[in-house]
Amino acid sequence: MTIACPDCGALQHVPPLPRRAKAACRLCQADLEKTSGRSITAALACSLGTFLLLFPSNIAPLIRVDPFGMHAENVIGVGIERLWNHKWLLISGASTVLVIAIPFVRFGLLSAVLGSLRLGCPLAVLSSGVTRIRSSAPAGAPFLGLAMLPKRVKGAW
Numbered sequence: 001m002t003i004a005c006p007d008c009g010a011l012q013h014v015p016p017l018p019r020r021a022k023a024a025c026r027l028c029q030a031d032l033e034k035t036s037g038r039s040i041t042a043a044l045a046c047s048l049g050t051f052l053l054l055f056p057s058n059i060a061p062l063i064r065v066d067p068f069g070m071h072a073e074n075v076i077g078v079g080i081e082r083l084w085n086h087k088w089l090l091i092s093g094a095s096t097v098l099v100i101a102i103p104f105v106r107f108g109l110l111s112a113v114l115g116s117l118r119l120g121c122p123l124a125v126l127s128s129g130v131t132r133i134r135s136s137a138p139a140g141a142p143f144l145g146l147a148m149l150p151k152r153v154k155g156a157w
Contacts, residue, residue, distance in 0.1 A: 003032045044114040051107035058100060076100065 002013050005025040014023045014033055023033040057076075064073040076099060083092035 005030055005032060040114055040118050044111065044118050047107055047110045047114055051104070051111050054103055054107065 001016075002011055003023070004011050005028060007030040008025060008028045010025055010027045012023075012026055012032065017023060017033060017035045020036045022031055022035070024030065025032055059075065061073040062076055062079065065071075080092050080095050080099075083095065
């Protein structure tokens with residue numbers, strides 16, 4: 001593969017590197033590629049840990065406020081339910097998909113694929129599904145709420 005040095009811009013053809021090796025630029029000796037720290041086991045541990053922590057994160061309170069002796073807390077599911085009850089159907093549906101469904105599907109499939117690779121029986125069908133879900137990750141979800149803010153503020157005043 002051909003890699004450009006991030007420091008001097010020199011192009012260099014680098015053959016596939018063995019484990020725990022690194023390629024250096026021929027001009028400035030900057031690191032071009034490192035193969036240490038890449039492990040399916042580490043990626044599986046992170047993916048599986050994230051998947052397992054999705055369960056308590058969707059059950060535990062998202063926010064808790066105790067002003068002047070009053071107590072209020074909100075859980076993701078309750079917030080989505082309140083959006084639904086106030087006829088914010090599009091926002092509640094988008095929140096359900098982006099906040100609950102996609103992370104579970106994404107990290108569940110990713111854990112399955114990495115686990116199968118770790119055990120030596122790759123699942124090509126699942127790996128393509130993880131790639132498709134990754135491209136639709138909820139990067140713009142906070143902006144969806146901001147887009148609705150002027151309407152909510154206008155209606156409240």
